[in-house]
Amino acid sequence: MTALPAAPDDDRPPAVRPALGAVTWKEIAHLLANLPASLVGFVWTLTMVATAGGLSMTVVGVPLLAAGLAVSRVGGRLERARARLLLGVRVEEPSALPGPRRAGGFLAWLWSAVTDPVAWRAVLYELVRLPWGVLTFTVALTGLFVLWPVLPYVARALTNVDRVLVRVLLSPSDELERRIAELESDRGMVVDTAAADLRRIERDLHDGAQARLVALAMGLGLAKEKLEEDPRAAAAMVDEAHGEVKLALKELRDLARGIHPAVLTDRGLDAALSSVASRCTVPVAVAVDLPERPAPAVEGIAYFTVSELLQNVSKHAQASSARVEVWKSGPRLLIRVADDGRGGAAPSGGTGMAGLAERLEAVDGVFAVDSPPGRGTVVTAELPWRARG
DSSP states (O other): OOOOOOOOTTOSOOOOOOSSOHHHHHHHHHHHHHHHHHHHHHHHHHHHHHHHHHTTTSTTHHHHHHHHHHHHHHHHHHHHHHHHHHTOOOOOOOOOOOOHHHHTSHHHHHHHHHTOHHHHHHHHHHHHHHHHHHHHHHHHHHHTTSOGGGHHHHHHHHHHHHHHHHHHHSSOSSHHHHHHHHHHHHHHHHHHHHHHHHHHHHHHIIIIIHHHHHHHHHHHHHHHHHTTTOHHHHHHHHHHHHHHHHHHHHHHHHHHHHHOOHHHHHHOHHHHHHHHHHTSSSOEEEEEEOSSOBOHHHHHHHHHHHHHHHHHIIIIIOOSOEEEEEEEETTEEEEEEEEOSOOOOOTTSSSSHHHHHHHHHHTTOEEEEEOOTTSOEEEEEEEEOOBOO
16 A cells, blocks of 8 residues: 655645734824824813913913923823834934023023924924824724735824924924034033143142152252251252242243143144154154144144154154145045054044044044054044134
């Protein structure tokens, strides 16, 4: 008797899977929640606008409108959170309105609140959403019973419209709004950097020149006491004090050079960078090609950037030569410092590059490092060009 062939392994029904995936269920939940959310938003917006408009001729009308717009801002934040949770829409949060103190007084703050574009777009969003919320709620609810086979496609099409509405009406105002947020972050970095520089200067004065001047005063006092009793000892003490004066003056010159070198003020970047290069432990070629001197602030940042990078060349690069190039390209000042050392430099390597990158970013600059191991290091920096006034 011939045996029946065995059934193939794939002759089985497919594994049981849910009819709708998790993403589709989230989209359906968003569509069903559109109606209650749009009802609440529409009623609040209509009441706020009507009340504030009716009282606009009174003292309380404008502050009431500002408060209502602040609440609309909160509503927009909640809608962004709902879209983020259910639709996966990533929209940046607009920057917060400044308080009365930062805005320049209560009246200035009131005006900025009443003219806030983010709040007014949230108001527009709530007004146009009511008919859309009714439509999407009806289609989604009906689709759960009637349109089951094509419901995922219908839900995707409807929620794509929601995604567009959120991105257009609830996103930050424009590039300027995003730029303001960046500058607010950079301002804090600039303040921290300035405070750190002040602490460094104070520490250098206290531990260096001040300590030497105190020792000098004590030495001269002792020499004065010994002048009649032991002139030789007094002369030796005066000679020692003279040496202390020279050291104190050197430290003060170094400190002044670290704050803002005189050669930079008097002769510009070319001479100042040549002076820095002469103190480097490796030969450095300097090429500065600028049609005119930039603004003092830009000039100072460029000088200290090159100075810090050449210090890194002296300490870490193990190079035999280096080159510094500075030139203007359109609205930018470009800096390039290259060496033929061991390479492998990185902003996170503890060489001060991370601090340089932060300082340049705080003034809308760019800092890039190309340092393959064994092939030298090339650091490129960009600064916004501003002509000297």
